Amino acid sequence: MSVNITHTRGYSHVQKAAIAFGAVFLLVGILGFIPGITTNYDMLHVAGHHSEAQLLGIFNVSVLHNIVHLIFGVAGLLMARTLTAARAYLIGGGVIYAVLWLYGLVIDRDSQANFVPVNTADNWLHFVLAVAMISLGVTLTRRMTATADSTATQPPQ
Template sequence: MGAGIVLIVVGILGFIPGITTNYSELRFFGPDSKALFLGLFQVSMLLNIVQLAIGATGLTMSRTAMGARNFLMGSGLLYIVLSIYGFIVGVDSAANFLSLNTMDNWGLHGDGRSNGRRRLADDKAPGRRRKDPVINPRDIGSRE
């Protein structure tokens, strides 16, 4: 739930002048958007909307433990893919449709790894019961 709330807050703050510097240069999408969230992370309206959508998905999925774990793994994978995409296409490329700069790419990469680690750590938590059945090889074929 916490990750979803944070993403929604970040998505909203990306639309607020002052928190987002160069606000007059905020564009809907593309590398021409020169607005900077907290003066560091290049943002566009599309990127803010994506953050809001991912956050809302996180809130919805966090209603169950399995949903929360799946959200962490899925959003972690998505963020790693977006960071790699951002590193490959570069900051000034027309293919940079989300308006990602180098700080965004590193931030997305870190968030992706962090989400994946939280998901994996949760699976290895002491006392967690296995949800999948454990089959004893000696029981196979012994049904009457």
């Protein structure tokens, strides 16, 4: 009995996750510049804690914050091209968001240190993003790394 296996170029699960996160960050960056979706749009500042603009009326944003989302989104879409880069984007991005979460917890929100700016909703979103991105980056590539390890340890035939 002969089995014919055809290989089609598709995206792996980790690449799809990187595309999804990249697309969402890109969308969030764009929405941050749209009055109505961003409340108090007239209070949107370039950077700093004085920006009172809020995406969806919940998350503090500034021009800098929106640009960071746009860049992070484009990075996700570009890095999704390869499995290794997609994994690095998810895990590395998750680590960045974990650091931002911790940073948001320790800074005085009314000080110059809050240059992004962040509020409580941002902090907890950063925490959720950190957990989700790291978890997906690790779990969606666990099989890949296990296969690579077992192939490396098997003697040639």
